[in-house]
Structure formats: C-alpha cells, structure tokens
Amino acid sequence: MSRTAVRAVRLGPRSVAALVLVGAVGVAAFGWPFLAPPDSQVSAHAEDAPWLFAGLLVLLVAVVAATISESGLGPKAVAMLGVLAATGAALRPIGAGTAGIEPMFFLLVLSGRVLGPGFGFVLGSVTMFASALLTGGVGPWMPFQMLAMGWFTMGAGLLPGAARLRGRAELALLACYGFLAAFAYGTIMNLAGWPFMGTMASNVSFDPHAAVPANLARFLAYCLATSMGWDLGRAVCTVVLTLTLGPAVLRALRRATRRAAFETPVTFDAPGA
DSSP: OOOOOOOSSOOOHHHHHHHHHHHHHHHHHHHHHHHSOTTSHHHHTTTTHHHHHHHHHHHHHHHHHHHHHHHHOOHHHHHHHHHHHHHHHHHGGGGTTSTTOOTHHHHHHHHHHHHOHHHHHHHHHHHHHHHHHHHTOOSTTHHHHHHHHHHHHHHHHTSSOTTTOOTHHHHHHHHHHHHHHHHHHHHHHHHHHGGGGTTSSTTTSOOTTSOHHHHHHHHHHHHHHHTHHHHHHHHHHHHHHHHHHHHHHHHHHHHHHHHHTTTSOOOOOOTTO
16 A cells, blocks of 8 residues: 655745755855865955854755745644754753764654655754754854754655655665765764864864865865764764664654644634534
8 A cells, every 4th residue: 555755844946946045055155165266255264254154054044944934834843843853952962972972863864754855954953953052052053053954854854765665674774864964964064163273283174275185185184083983973873773763753753744634724613613
C-alpha cells in the first residue's frame, strides 16, 4: 500500500524563490574568502566582512521564515514547531563541553525527514536561535549557525523516498545523511569563524592577500587542527542515536503529523451553535 507523505508546510513559488535567494547569499557569506580576489574590496575589509554578512543573514533568514509562514505555516504547524524547537534547544546543552555529543542533530534530521524541507528550514533556524539564547551562545556566529542548521534540517526533508521508504533502509539513509551532514555543518561553520582569526595563527589563519590555493591549504589545516575530532564525534553521535532511537522517534513524529492533519484547515464554531 502506498503512503502519502504529510508536509506541515507546502512550499509555494515565493518560498522556493526566497530559499534560493538566501541560499545564494549564504554561499557568498560563508565562501567569500575563496570567491573574492585578493585585490577586491571585500578582501580589503576582511576584518569587517564577517560582521556585515552576519547582519545580512539575520535579515535574510527572517525574510525566508516569514515567507514560508505566509505560504502555509498554520496554527497546528506553529504548535509542532514550538514543541520540536524547544526540545532541540533543551538537548543542545546536554553535550556542552563534551566533544561531539550533540543529540540535537539527530532530532532535527528525523524531524526534517517527516515534516518536509520547508518546515525543516524554519525548525533548524528557530532551534539554533533558541538554543543560543539558552546557552548564552549569542554572537556574530549565530546567524551563520541558524542558516547552516536550516540547511542541515531542510536537506533531510529533501531526501528521496519520503512516502514509501521505511524500516532499515530509511534508517540507513538517515544515518548516512546525518554522518555526512554533521561534517558538512562543522566545515561550513569553520568557514564562518576562520576569517575572524586575523593573524593570530599565521600558519592556518585567513590571509586576505594570499591566492585561493594558499588560503585553501590554510583552511584545511585549520579544520584538521581545530574541529575534526569534534565533527567526528558529532557524526558518530548522530548515527548512533538515529539507529537506536530513530524508529521510535519516527513513529511518534508520523503519528503526531497524522493526528494534526496539517492540510485540514482549522475552523471554529460560531457562538451558540
């Protein structure tokens, strides 16, 4: 028997256009050290560029969230968003200070899978924002984290077989995605923080006057020296939790979406009816 995937948010043309726009600007915000020539104005203001991009990303993520909300984030989906975002934010401090133990990631992977890419983007962004407030991790890196986590969760919603793939095959797919995405998240967040280093560590810091191959070598060295162990821990933790807790969490999420009947409009009886 075929299944129909339930989506808390149906992406319309405006939402897709907004996601594409913020994606393009996000690529520029993360990758400008490799996209801007050494003699460009961006490289000339290397110390200011991350701050400018951080402010821009705050506005863009807000615009995308508003656009998606206008397209169909109804009261039922808002309630689901609040519960999942609060749960994810509460899970983040559990692994604080312990390399890679971040259970929030596995919950977002499963939520994005069940509830779709539009809901996933909003959930990832809101969860990271709420967790930053909870843990005191507010800074110029937060908008980058919000965008990266939105991508991370949206990607799970774009995986194939949402309507038909179930059981071990689906768990294997989600575990593989979580493993790779955990490394991707760490790498792109390194891109966000790397230009802030200035000349503090000459062998691995960003040099605005160097050519792209030289900066790429510096960036790879920076990743290996600073985050590889943490990213590996995050990836392994996500895989283990997906394989062990995934079946129960997926069943709970799918049961909740069926009962919520997101595509059925909310109606209120007239007084005295």
